[in-house]
Structure formats: C-alpha cells, structure tokens
Amino acid sequence: MLIFIENTPKSYAWGSKDAIPEMLGVAPTGEPQAELWLGAHPGSPAHVAKATNAQRTLIDLIESDPERWGVDGGPLPFLLKVLAIEAPLSLQVHPDRDQAFAGFAAEERAGVPREARERNYGDANHKPELLVALTEVRALCGFRPLAEVRHDVARLSAAAHAAGDEAGAAALAAVGDRLAGEDPEPVRLGFLRWVFTGDPAVPAALRALTDLSEIARGRTPQARAEAAADWDPDRVAALKALIASHPSDPGVLVSLLLHVVRLAPGEAIFLGPRQLHAYLDGVAVEVMAASDNVLRAGLTEKHVDVAELTRIVDPGEIESPRQPCERLAPGLVAWRPGVPDFQLLRARLFDPDRDETVGSGIDEAAEQVTVEARRPLVLVVVQGKIEIDRPLAAPAEYAKAKRGQSVYVSAGEPIELRGRGEVFLATVGS
Structure with a gap:
C-alpha cells in the first residue's frame, strides 16, 4: 500500500523559520521549525494523512497488523528527518547499543523520570546517523x-x-x-x-x-x-x-578538537555511535536508528553530564566522516554505511517531453526509476512532482506526490517512480 503520511515540525531554537514551511508549501508560523520527523518514533510519530476524522499515527498503523505494515513483525528500525538548521546544534554524542541498553536500564531502576532534565537515556537503542545535504551544510564531526x-x-x-x-x-x-x-x-x-x-x-x-x-x-x-x-x-x-x-x-x-566539514548539496556524512559532532547550518535529509538518545558536550542550555559523556564517547581520531554514495541505476543512488538499521536512497527524475538535459554520472536523472520494496520505505519528495506506481501489486497501486509530501510504502512489490524531481527513500539497511 502507498499511504501518505504527515507530521508537525518540531520547534527548536536552532531551527529555520522558513525552510521547512517552504518545502511543505505552508505559511511560516514565525517560530523556528527545526525538524520534520517521518517515522514511527514515539517522540513524534508521523500521522496517516486524511485517513479519518481521528488522527492515526504510523505507530497505530503498524501495531494494527505488524506483519503487514511493520518490519519482520516489529516497528521501524529507522527514522527519516528533514533538518533546517539556522544556528548551531549542541555538541553531542550518541551511545552504542550496549551502552544504551545498560544506561536506559540503570535510569529506569533508579526511577529517573523520562521527561527529567537530567535523564540521559530515553530508550535502549543506539543512534548511528547519516545526513545528506540539500543546501550547503557545515558540521563539526569526529x-x-x-x-x-x-x-x-x-x-x-x-x-x-x-x-x-x-x-x-x-x-x-x-x-x-x-x-x-x-x-x-x-x-x-x-x-x-x-x-x-x-x-x-x-x-x-x-x-x-x-x-x-x-x-x-x-x-x-x-x-x-x-x-x-x-x-x-x-x-x-x-x-x-x-x-x-x-x-x-x-x-x-x-x-x-573536531573536523569542520562543508557539504555541497548531495554530499553526505555518516556518524557512527560514540562520535562527537554538531551541525552548524544548512538544510538536509537525515536518517538514523530509531532512537533519541543524546549526551551533550556543550553549546546548549540543556543538561551536560561530563562523566557519562566521557565514559561513552569514542576518543579515537577519524580521517573523515564523509560517506560516498553508490550508483544503483540511472537516476538512483544509495548511501549504505553498513548498519542494519537503515540505508538511504535518492532518485532524480526528468520528463523527456520537457527536459533537454539530464546530467551524467552520479548526478544523472532518469525518466523512470525502479526501487525494490522488500522492506517498508519512507519516501519524501524534496523537489518537483512525482508519480509512484506499483503495477505488480494486486490490485495495482498508484499515487502522485509533490514537494514536501511523504509516503509510507509497505513491503511488497517494487515501486516505479516517474515525473520531474528529487525523492529520498529510507529503508532497512542492506
């Protein structure tokens, strides 16, 4: 099934007032809008768009029939976001899986309220993350x-x-x-x-x-x-x-102590667990493991736990955090950092009746792109208008999506993308 999803952007002080509203085609609120979450994380689950008068979240959909809508009968292991960064984020690090499991269990035993300022672990999961720039992005990382x-x-x-x-x-x-x-x-x-x-x-x-x-x-x-x-x-x-x-x-x-990285549109960085980093500015698509665990090392008014930070951070040097993409087919590339939680694909599409040039190499566009959907996909259109077709489904499925719209694609037959624009698709890691 092709199910439109939507969400309310999260308002943080470092966010842009206009970048996400412009993408969504809505009027700015005057408040900074920093992150658009497109997934089933309890912190801000996406909603099924215009399903009924009552709101139904993506969590509700998956829990109603996990085998049909989930991943191997369970929740989504990844979370897709659009980030609009106007001011620097906090310096932060995310735990690995063992650290998160132990830290969450310890705070649960100690009775630390999950909403408490001093709480470090909101869940028991790790949080590797991949960011692809839509505009120029600057970051401190590694x-x-x-x-x-x-x-x-x-x-x-x-x-x-x-x-x-x-x-x-x-x-x-x-x-x-x-x-x-x-x-x-x-x-x-x-x-x-x-x-x-x-x-x-x-x-x-x-x-x-x-x-x-x-x-x-x-x-x-x-x-x-x-x-x-x-x-x-x-x-x-x-x-x-x-x-x-x-x-x-x-x-x-x-x-x-950290690398300063400047990303051009289409370039990416990958940060594994325990890597210290901070994003400085720009608009980007980000995919991560479904976690919101953050320990901070400054540039924030929020809680900084130096002892826990220095216990979990990886103090080793990295040569570069940049993550290259691989070409899967004309118009289709993927970033596959080798984690089981996620991978990110990007499709670029052109209309042969309207476009004279389609680029070449890694940045080329194609008239049609086919994407496998053996596991669920979360799709967001960042430019143009596209058609999503699933001709091998019974019955066949079809939808049109424009810039700012998002679609949840259940596991099943491949989807075919056509139109003019740029689409990002998050799915389970390879």
Whole structure:
C-alpha cells in the first residue's frame, strides 16, 4: 500500500523559520521549525494523512497488523528527518547499543523520570546517523589529529598576543598545554573533563575569542600576518558562528578538537555511535536508528553530564566522516554505511517531453526509476512532482506526490517512480 503520511515540525531554537514551511508549501508560523520527523518514533510519530476524522499515527498503523505494515513483525528500525538548521546544534554524542541498553536500564531502576532534565537515556537503542545535504551544510564531526588542534590554538594565542591581548594569549596557551601528550585518546578525554571544571583559563580563553573577527583580521600588520598564515577559513567561520551563539560556553573550545566539514548539496556524512559532532547550518535529509538518545558536550542550555559523556564517547581520531554514495541505476543512488538499521536512497527524475538535459554520472536523472520494496520505505519528495506506481501489486497501486509530501510504502512489490524531481527513500539497511 502507498499511504501518505504527515507530521508537525518540531520547534527548536536552532531551527529555520522558513525552510521547512517552504518545502511543505505552508505559511511560516514565525517560530523556528527545526525538524520534520517521518517515522514511527514515539517522540513524534508521523500521522496517516486524511485517513479519518481521528488522527492515526504510523505507530497505530503498524501495531494494527505488524506483519503487514511493520518490519519482520516489529516497528521501524529507522527514522527519516528533514533538518533546517539556522544556528548551531549542541555538541553531542550518541551511545552504542550496549551502552544504551545498560544506561536506559540503570535510569529506569533508579526511577529517573523520562521527561527529567537530567535523564540521559530515553530508550535502549543506539543512534548511528547519516545526513545528506540539500543546501550547503557545515558540521563539526569526529576528532581530528591533535597536532592540528595544537597548531590552531597556538596561532590563536599568537594572534591574541600580536593584538595586545596578553591575558587572552596566556589563557589560550593554557588551553594548548592541556592538549599536550603522547597518547591522544586520554588527552582528548582529559581535555573534555577539564574544560567543564570551572578552571579560570576557560572563560579567559573564551573572552579572547569573543572578538574573533578582529583577531582573525588582526589589529596590526604583525597580527594580520599571524592570523592569515595557514588559517582555515572554514574553521574561522565555524568559530565565529559558535561564539556568536554561545560566547561563554566551553563547547566552543571543544569544537577545536573536531573536523569542520562543508557539504555541497548531495554530499553526505555518516556518524557512527560514540562520535562527537554538531551541525552548524544548512538544510538536509537525515536518517538514523530509531532512537533519541543524546549526551551533550556543550553549546546548549540543556543538561551536560561530563562523566557519562566521557565514559561513552569514542576518543579515537577519524580521517573523515564523509560517506560516498553508490550508483544503483540511472537516476538512483544509495548511501549504505553498513548498519542494519537503515540505508538511504535518492532518485532524480526528468520528463523527456520537457527536459533537454539530464546530467551524467552520479548526478544523472532518469525518466523512470525502479526501487525494490522488500522492506517498508519512507519516501519524501524534496523537489518537483512525482508519480509512484506499483503495477505488480494486486490490485495495482498508484499515487502522485509533490514537494514536501511523504509516503509510507509497505513491503511488497517494487515501486516505479516517474515525473520531474528529487525523492529520498529510507529503508532497512542492506
């Protein structure tokens, strides 16, 4: 069956006021609309669109006949989202499956209310996640080499010194001292613990960065030379954004430990459990395991549990969080990070009667795309209008969907996509 689903966007302070309303074709509310959840997670399950006068969620549908609507007789193991990021999210990490199971059980035994501010584990599942950019997206993700971090901190300290800020230069030098050591993993863990201890060097270093634009440009020829040499403009832009939104938050210093990644539309990153990250800006499609477990490491007014964070985070270095896609057929690509919970497909379609060029290679479009549906699919149209056809079903199934509309496709025969536009489809991992 092809079942239209819909949801109310979640309003978080970091969200855009217009990106999701524009996609959905509705008027902005004036409030930030950050995330559109398209799945069966209890935190915000999608609803069956216009089914009856009474709302029926996707959870209700699956529980009414799990063998027909669910995955192997159970709930969906993945959650598809559209993100509209106007300001940086919190620095965060998600537990692996064993950590989530143990942490959830411990908080249940302790009687910590699930809605409590200090609650770390809302469920017993892990939360790997994959993000594909719809616009340019910037993110902090994964620990980079400590030598690079020390180099950047030293340059910041030198720029502060050249600008005449001796106290700031000394504080930043103290930050650099905390990053010294032969074994990078305990150094990173020690730094995460230290930065939240209230050491006076932390707020002093943050004060030195509050006028980052002046430090980056330099107030004197010497300062300009110090700031310009070997300085990554994406790193400067990320620091500016973080300082503007969280000028006194220790997470600004934690961000220096992470890769800054700039994604063009169609590029992706994958973050496995235990990887520290924060999204900075942009509009994207995200798919993850069906969990909402988050432990935070700053850039937030929410609860930060440093002891639990440092217990579950992976302090190892990653070379790059980028996730390449693979071409399955003309117009169809997939991101398959090797987790059982999910994979994400993208179809690009053109109308031969109206379109002269269809692209080539990985970004090509096709007149028709066939997608297997051995397991349920959650589909969202992000551009144009498409037709969804299931000619081998008995009876045959057919639907039209435009930008912003979403469809739940039950497991069964393949679907055929035609029209003009771009479609993302989430399903169970391969």
